[in-house]
Amino acid sequence: MSNVANAVAPPASLLQRGWQRGSSIDPRYLIAFLITVVLVVAQLRYHMVGGYQRLFLSLAVCVATEALLSWFDRGKVVNLLSAYISGISLTLLTKPQGGAIWPFLIGGFLAISSKYVLRYRDNHLFNPTNFAICALLLAAPARVSVLSHQFGNDVVTNLVIWIFGLIIAARVGVLHITLTYVISFLVLNGIRAAVLGQALLPELAPITGPMYQLFLFFMITDPRTVVKGKRPQIVVTVLIAVAEMLIRVASDRGWPLPTAFNAAPALIALWLVGPVAKFIDLRRLARRAPPSLSAPAPAR
Amino acid sequence: MPFLAAILLAMRLDEGPSRNAADAAHPGFTLRDATAAAGIHFVHHRATFDPLIAGIEPHVAAVGASVSVADFDSDGLPDLYFTNSRFGEPNALYRNRGDGTFEEVGALAGVAALNRPGDGVSMGAVWGDFDNDGREDLFVYRYGYPVLLRNVDGHRFEDVTEKAGLRHWINSNGAIWLDYDRDGKLDLYVTGYFRDDIDLWHLKSTRIMHDSFEYASNGGKNHLYHNLGDGKFEDVTDRMHVGSTRWTLAAASADFDGDGWPDIYLANDYGPEELYLNDHGTRFVLSTAGLEAESKSGMSVTLGDAFNRGRLDAFVTNISERGYIFQNNNLRLNEMNDRRRFRNVAEGQIADAGWAWGAQFGDLNNDGANELFVANGFISASHDRNYWYAMSKIAGANGRLFEDAATWPAFGDASLSGYERSRVYLNRGVAGWIDVADRVGATDLYDGRAVAMADLSNRGAMDVIVANQNQPAVLYRDTPDAANHWIAFKLVGTRSNRSAIGAEVSIEAGELRQRRVVDGGSGFASQNDRRPHFGLGKHEWVDRVVIDWPSGTRQVLTRPQIDGIVTITEPTR
Numbered sequence: 001m002s003n004v005a006n007a008v009a010p011p012a013s014l015l016q017r018g019w020q021r022g023s024s025i026d027p028r029y030l031i032a033f034l035i036t037v038v039l040v041v042a043q044l045r046y047h048m049v050g051g052y053q054r055l056f057l058s059l060a061v062c063v064a065t066e067a068l069l070s071w072f073d074r075g076k077v078v079n080l081l082s083a084y085i086s087g088i089s090l091t092l093l094t095k096p097q098g099g100a101i102w103p104f105l106i107g108g109f110l111a112i113s114s115k116y117v118l119r120y121r122d123n124h125l126f127n128p129t130n131f132a133i134c135a136l137l138l139a140a141p142a143r144v145s146v147l148s149h150q151f152g153n154d155v156v157t158n159l160v161i162w163i164f165g166l167i168i169a170a171r172v173g174v175l176h177i178t179l180t181y182v183i184s185f186l187v188l189n190g191i192r193a194a195v196l197g198q199a200l201l202p203e204l205a206p207i208t209g210p211m212y213q214l215f216l217f218f219m220i221t222d223p224r225t226v227v228k229g230k231r232p233q234i235v236v237t238v239l240i241a242v243a244e245m246l247i248r249v250a251s252d253r254g255w256p257l258p259t260a261f262n263a264a265p266a267l268i269a270l271w272l273v274g275p276v277a278k279f280i281d282l283r284r285l286a287r288r289a290p291p292s293l294s295a296p297a298p299a300r
Numbered sequence: 301m302p303f304l305a306a307i308l309l310a311m312r313l314d315e316g317p318s319r320n321a322a323d324a325a326h327p328g329f330t331l332r333d334a335t336a337a338a339g340i341h342f343v344h345h346r347a348t349f350d351p352l353i354a355g356i357e358p359h360v361a362a363v364g365a366s367v368s369v370a371d372f373d374s375d376g377l378p379d380l381y382f383t384n385s386r387f388g389e390p391n392a393l394y395r396n397r398g399d400g401t402f403e404e405v406g407a408l409a410g411v412a413a414l415n416r417p418g419d420g421v422s423m424g425a426v427w428g429d430f431d432n433d434g435r436e437d438l439f440v441y442r443y444g445y446p447v448l449l450r451n452v453d454g455h456r457f458e459d460v461t462e463k464a465g466l467r468h469w470i471n472s473n474g475a476i477w478l479d480y481d482r483d484g485k486l487d488l489y490v491t492g493y494f495r496d497d498i499d500l501w502h503l504k505s506t507r508i509m510h511d512s513f514e515y516a517s518n519g520g521k522n523h524l525y526h527n528l529g530d531g532k533f534e535d536v537t538d539r540m541h542v543g544s545t546r547w548t549l550a551a552a553s554a555d556f557d558g559d560g561w562p563d564i565y566l567a568n569d570y571g572p573e574e575l576y577l578n579d580h581g582t583r584f585v586l587s588t589a590g591l592e593a594e595s596k597s598g599m600s601v602t603l604g605d606a607f608n609r610g611r612l613d614a615f616v617t618n619i620s621e622r623g624y625i626f627q628n629n630n631l632r633l634n635e636m637n638d639r640r641r642f643r644n645v646a647e648g649q650i651a652d653a654g655w656a657w658g659a660q661f662g663d664l665n666n667d668g669a670n671e672l673f674v675a676n677g678f679i680s681a682s683h684d685r686n687y688w689y690a691m692s693k694i695a696g697a698n699g700r701l702f703e704d705a706a707t708w709p710a711f712g713d714a715s716l717s718g719y720e721r722s723r724v725y726l727n728r729g730v731a732g733w734i735d736v737a738d739r740v741g742a743t744d745l746y747d748g749r750a751v752a753m754a755d756l757s758n759r760g761a762m763d764v765i766v767a768n769q770n771q772p773a774v775l776y777r778d779t780p781d782a783a784n785h786w787i788a789f790k791l792v793g794t795r796s797n798r799s800a801i802g803a804e805v806s807i808e809a810g811e812l813r814q815r816r817v818v819d820g821g822s823g824f825a826s827q828n829d830r831r832p833h834f835g836l837g838k839h840e841w842v843d844r845v846v847i848d849w850p851s852g853t854r855q856v857l858t859r860p861q862i863d864g865i866v867t868i869t870e871p872t873r
Binding site: 097137199201206212251260 | 306307310313314316592593594624626628646648649652684688692694699701710
């Protein structure tokens with residue numbers, strides 16, 4: 001029976017082969033592909049970039065900063081894909097006052113340099129884009145806002161982004177983080193709505209927006225800044241969702257928070273919880289590892 | 301160190317310029333609140349709607365305060381008409397007595413009682429002599445049936461809507477008069493906001509809102525009515541291809557591309573602006589003109605020669621709120637003649653006027669360059685509760701959440717961009733525009749909607765009238781630098797429409813060039829003084845005046861008398 005079965009087993013399909021091949025690709029290439037898809041779709045259909053000079057400046061600053069700092073730090077220029085991803089996501093998320101382009105210059109610099117300044121045991125603690133956009137929102141709320149509205153509200157566009165995003169998240173091995181956050185958001189904010197006596201749909205609505213797409217596929221799932229291990233990753237993801245829910249409760253109550261907390265609660269939650277979790281994780285790993293392995297890792 | 305420096309630099313840049321430019325200290329004019337002294341006591345009352353949308357009624361009912369200017373009694377002085385938006389609350393017609401005061405004659409004239417159940421509530425009005433009898437008639441657009449009021453004798457008006465064929469339910473926030481086919485009779489373009497099949501007092505569904513935050517196209521249809529000349533109008537919207545269903549809040553008309561035919565520029569809420577180019581009066585063609593690349597929330601559009609290039613540029617207001625959204629206003633330079641596009645050059649202060657509504661260009665200091673007055677503020681209610689956080693939940697929501705009023709978080713008594721002060725931008729040419737509102741005296745914190753400019757005392761000063769939503773109207777008396785000269789023109793059409801709406805006037809005085817259009821509606825829910833006013837600065841004469849009449853006639857004058865209003869009648873052949 002098994003021989004017969006073997007004899008008639010079809011060869012791996014194109015999809016399967018592609019899936020298998022995908023697992024051998026550096027995750028950054030897949031993420032770079034996804035952010036490029038988002039950029040192209042958002043720009044071609046909805047002109048979301050708001051001026052190509054913003055894109056070019058962001059990319060140029062991110063790439064130049066990465067090249068320069070890595071050369072200073074490690075004596076060589078590292079792979080610049082991460083800078084490319086940061087440059088594009090920063091362009092999409094940053095909405096400046098007037099024609100100001102300095103937020104892209106400073107934001108790009110902050111994003112990449114945060115990787116070299118804010119680190120522990122040779123690991124950076126913040127997702128670069130998350131750090132930069134939160135820093136800008138907190139430092140310059142009168143000049144910078146975050147993408148807080150739709151990409152044109154088109155089902156097809158959103159489906160394309162979600163499908164590509166979920167496939168790539170699965171390939172990169174972070175799908176559980178994305179799904180955990182989505183489920184946590186829905187459950188926690190459903191509870192929040194019920195407890196505060198608010199209508200349910202408006203409280204769940206934000207996660208359908210583009211800011212959350214960028215958050216779910218490019219920030220909270222950043223392989224370099226998530227903690228090690230599937231279970232800890234799920235725990236930290238839930239904690240970030242809890243932090244966001246608490247920020248939203250405070251906003252619902254009208255507590256005097258910086259505008260950034262009200263405008264981008266998910267981004268701020270990650271900004272607050274992510275680095276602490278990463279720090280604790282690195283510390284935990286260092287304690288567990290044999291002395292010879294607990295020293296800071298050499299350049300990546 | 302550079303890392304920290306970058307953060308500190310961002311904090312520093314957040315504070316804006318360290319000091320205002322020197323010329324902001326001497327803007328060359330003042331604005332004095334003369335509302336009470338003028339006897340204007342108009343207070344706008346917002347509408348109330350079906351309880352189904354009670355949760356977001358403050359938002360839906362956040363328009364309707366309008367002001368439009370015309371000399372309805374032909375005494376040579378501009379009068380003011382304000383609209384109200386609550387059932388039973390009257391609109392007001394303020395007759396200019398000429399001594400700096402006004403008397404309210406709306407009820408006597410028959411233009412006051414226009415807010416009635418079954419008919420709708422007023423959203424704005426535009427004046428135009430549609431029957432060319434020398435008296436300014438009044439078109440009032442409503443959430444409901446519009447009203448055409450014919451000026452009978454300079455004192456009384458009669459409702460001729462039914463006879464004119466204009467009694468069609470339109471939830472309209474704007475209308476303009478224009479003569480699109482140059483037949484000498486004023487046609488009417490009426491914009492739609494909510495769909496025509498929606499009765500806001502008897503809703504069948506709560507899915508009445510915008511289907512997109514950025515590219516909404518499920519709004520009310522705009523309508524173009526052709527004036528047949530026998531007191532009747534014909535709906536030619538589809539034939540002329542101008543039936544946009546974007547959520548149009550304002551329209552303006554001028555000959556942007558210099559072909560002699562009036563075009564239509566639209567400011568659309570939750571969508572990109574639209575430019576309809578007039579193809580010789582036979583049809584309109586929707587032009588891209590660079591407008592589609594930025595989709596925002598156009599609240600108003602006003603036309604003016606921003607940089608003395610002899611062209612009519614467009615200023616479109618949008619929404620900005622710190623930390624949440626910077627849609628930024630657009631100052632679009634008209635490059636239609638050469639590059640077939642408008643180019644947005646708004647940056648710095650002029651780009652962010654908060655939640656900006658009506659705006660008007662006007663030379664407030666008579667130095668020869670236009671200033672900009674921008675009214676703003678959306679809903680001023682609680683000082684403690686802010687709707688922006690709630691708005692951010694729904695603004696990013698995909699699917700049909702945004703479209704359904706029932707999905708929106710309830711407003712309660714929250715403010716949304718409330719208590720914002722008006723902006724008055726001083727034009728410094730290439731040095732940019734700078735806000736001098738505080739310095740010149742425009743300090744009110746009302747929720748401004750409509751702005752109109754008029755020389756109310758025929759003294760060469762552009763007074764500013766602001767209609768505020770659910771609040772009192774304000775009249776700012778302008779006192780320009782007395783050393784500056786000026787000239788204004790009263791135009792009387794003969795082959796063109798009698799009101800001369802659509803006439804474009806250009807002046808040349810030495811190196812100074814300036815162009816204005818006689819508007820049939822401009823800004824948001826407003827209409828300016830019919831007489832184009834030009835500041836001349838220190839120029840003691842005007843070399844040349846060119847008038848392009850709507851009929852196509854070009855009239856040239858040399859060395860007209862300055863520091864006064866010059867009456868010009870269109871040549872009959």
